[in-house]
Amino acid sequence: MSDLDHDLAAEQTHLTVSREALRAMRERAEGLFATGNQVAGDAYAAETLGRTLAMRVKELADDPTTPLFFGKLSFDGTEHAGHTFHIGRRHVTDAVGEPLVLDWRAPVSRSFYRASARDPQGVGVRRRFGFATGELTSFEDEHLNRGEELGTRSTILTNEIERPRVGPMRDIVATIQPEQDELVRAELDESICVQGAPGTGKTAVGLHRAAYLLYLHRERLRRSGVLIIGPNSAFLRYIAAVLPALGEVEVKQHTVEDLIGHVAVRATDSPAAAALKHDARVAEQLRSLLWRRVRRPSAPITVSDGSYRWRIDLGPLTRIVDDVRREEPAYSLGRERVRSRVVDLLLRQSEARGESPGEAWQRKMGKIGPVAAYLDEVWPVVTPEGLVAELLTDPPEGFEAIAWATPPRSVKTAKWSTADALLIDEAAGLLESVPSAGHIVIDEAQDLSPMQARAIARRSSHGSVTLLGDLAQGTAPWSATDWRDTLHHLGKPDARVVPLTIGFRVPEQVLELANRLLPSLAVDVPPARSLRPDGRLIFGKVGDLAATAADALTEPGSVGVICADASIPSVIATLTAAGLSPGGPEDDERLTVIGATLAKGLEYDHVIVIEPADIVAAEERGLHRLYVVLTRAVTALTVLHDTPLPAPLA
Numbered sequence: 001m002s003d004l005d006h007d008l009a010a011e012q013t014h015l016t017v018s019r020e021a022l023r024a025m026r027e028r029a030e031g032l033f034a035t036g037n038q039v040a041g042d043a044y045a046a047e048t049l050g051r052t053l054a055m056r057v058k059e060l061a062d063d064p065t066t067p068l069f070f071g072k073l074s075f076d077g078t079e080h081a082g083h084t085f086h087i088g089r090r091h092v093t094d095a096v097g098e099p100l101v102l103d104w105r106a107p108v109s110r111s112f113y114r115a116s117a118r119d120p121q122g123v124g125v126r127r128r129f130g131f132a133t134g135e136l137t138s139f140e141d142e143h144l145n146r147g148e149e150l151g152t153r154s155t156i157l158t159n160e161i162e163r164p165r166v167g168p169m170r171d172i173v174a175t176i177q178p179e180q181d182e183l184v185r186a187e188l189d190e191s192i193c194v195q196g197a198p199g200t201g202k203t204a205v206g207l208h209r210a211a212y213l214l215y216l217h218r219e220r221l222r223r224s225g226v227l228i229i230g231p232n233s234a235f236l237r238y239i240a241a242v243l244p245a246l247g248e249v250e251v252k253q254h255t256v257e258d259l260i261g262h263v264a265v266r267a268t269d270s271p272a273a274a275a276l277k278h279d280a281r282v283a284e285q286l287r288s289l290l291w292r293r294v295r296r297p298s299a300p301i302t303v304s305d306g307s308y309r310w311r312i313d314l315g316p317l318t319r320i321v322d323d324v325r326r327e328e329p330a331y332s333l334g335r336e337r338v339r340s341r342v343v344d345l346l347l348r349q350s351e352a353r354g355e356s357p358g359e360a361w362q363r364k365m366g367k368i369g370p371v372a373a374y375l376d377e378v379w380p381v382v383t384p385e386g387l388v389a390e391l392l393t394d395p396p397e398g399f400e401a402i403a404w405a406t407p408p409r410s411v412k413t414a415k416w417s418t419a420d421a422l423l424i425d426e427a428a429g430l431l432e433s434v435p436s437a438g439h440i441v442i443d444e445a446q447d448l449s450p451m452q453a454r455a456i457a458r459r460s461s462h463g464s465v466t467l468l469g470d471l472a473q474g475t476a477p478w479s480a481t482d483w484r485d486t487l488h489h490l491g492k493p494d495a496r497v498v499p500l501t502i503g504f505r506v507p508e509q510v511l512e513l514a515n516r517l518l519p520s521l522a523v524d525v526p527p528a529r530s531l532r533p534d535g536r537l538i539f540g541k542v543g544d545l546a547a548t549a550a551d552a553l554t555e556p557g558s559v560g561v562i563c564a565d566a567s568i569p570s571v572i573a574t575l576t577a578a579g580l581s582p583g584g585p586e587d588d589e590r591l592t593v594i595g596a597t598l599a600k601g602l603e604y605d606h607v608i609v610i611e612p613a614d615i616v617a618a619e620e621r622g623l624h625r626l627y628v629v630l631t632r633a634v635t636a637l638t639v640l641h642d643t644p645l646p647a648p649l650a
């Protein structure tokens, strides 16, 4: 046996021992789960404990297809000199608590991603492991102490990048690159905006950052929560498995629409109305409409509590309104403040008479007729829907386009649009303050409208955000052209904007084609360098579709046919007639037909794009859409067209 074989055998043994230990950890957790009910003091404690233990059992699940560890650090310097650590997806300890595998997020593991020949951080040798279906098959050493460093030339990194893609997105924990790691491990209180060309790992970075923050601030974030926001449900489905694979099973993933909720969407807006409703100026209109409801009182109050009659003059009543207004509370809180200050005045009069009425008396006085009438006059009850209905019934100058064609009979029967739901959320935020999440990761953030950004800002007022996006991929009418604007609406104006420039998905030739569109996209973004010199770019006629798809399916990996949304039925018909069975973005078929508007954030091994000119013509920012579509390919891009290619590509 050579030294290398011997080393590999020893590592395989370590893997077997670690798997065994993880199984034992899981069995212990299951045992605790089973007895949890008996040890907990009461039903509430039992439930909490049960939930924690059930979560722990889930977290300890071993996925036999992914390796328990992917790297090893052998230290010859710092306080760790003489120690070796295996780095994996989670801690694994043996029966006496000795670590067999260190979590990739532990402080020591940082050197796995950051140590270099120039700055070895005490690491003598960094070892990366190659795996096939969960079995350890090879390793690659860098003797940092001898100045050896592979960087992006690592075969294990190359294999990982070139691996055929099938099914949902996977974690990249074994091969996070230094520029990515710096973002992943940024502090919890730091908000960051990542500007990265297609395939530079923005989504991956955001998800790993969520996992990292949860590891470091588990208790705090369990209470306040970490949210992931993505553009649509096909995308959320695509990324759904990444965090659970990293042991994080509790993170909620939403689109902006389902984050907001409030009302069922049953109407659509004209483009002009939608544009105004997504504009931050409409927030100002709602605010002033709301605060115009607050008035000074017109008469003093006289109240009888059965034994005495109390009177409050106009002067103090006016002062209360003015004071509370100046304090700028959320509107509904303001109303309660006014109420309690009136009751205070009554209480003081009563005390001056030598009485000391209790809470029940105060509650009664707060609701008594004259006090309620005063409140309704100076600070009336407002509902979010009511406020928005008022705006849409009679919009101010310059906002005529948002007017309802026919106002509904009542607020209850109103049909709301997606953008109305945003207005209602804005109004709700003026009425009551919204609980803040600890951290929010927002993907495809270039498409956030100012009003959507404000909705997220309300939910992260005490937390931080990671914004991920690419200005060149902005396809909404309100897409950002400058990150500072989005950050301003998000309430994080000082966030760092950091570029990612190494492309892990799109092959060089394909990127070169897509980049020809960049000068026409009117954005200033740093170009990316592709790590994939090995791709293929093919042009053909639309009539070649079935043959191209059939051919692509003979190779491993996923095949995505992307066309203008209107062409989906005919594309499916062509493929089906040829005996292929394409699925949609929600299915698990190897062959997927997907409309251009849903392709954002997704990737396929072989992408077949049908009629780029149709994709461009279908919408206002069609060239941006085409840029998104052309950058979905991992290995091969086939462009099929009968009409001439859009000018920048021809």
Ligand SMILES: Nc1ncnc2c1ncn2[C@@H]1O[C@H](COP(=O)(O)OP(=O)(O)OP(=O)(O)O)[C@@H](O)[C@H]1O
Pocket (backbone or CB within 6 Å): 160, 161, 170, 171, 172, 175, 176, 177, 180, 196, 197, 198, 199, 200, 201, 202, 203, 204, 205, 470, 473, 504, 505, 600, 601, 602, 603, 631
């Ligand atoms: N460090 C890495 N090691 C291996 N693969 C990586 C690494 N970083 C990213 N990738 C892979 O590159 C592909 C693109 O990553 P990701 O989807 O996160 O990019 P993106 O910047 O969000 O792209 P887009 O702008 O198209 O949404 C994914 O398959 C991802 O797994």
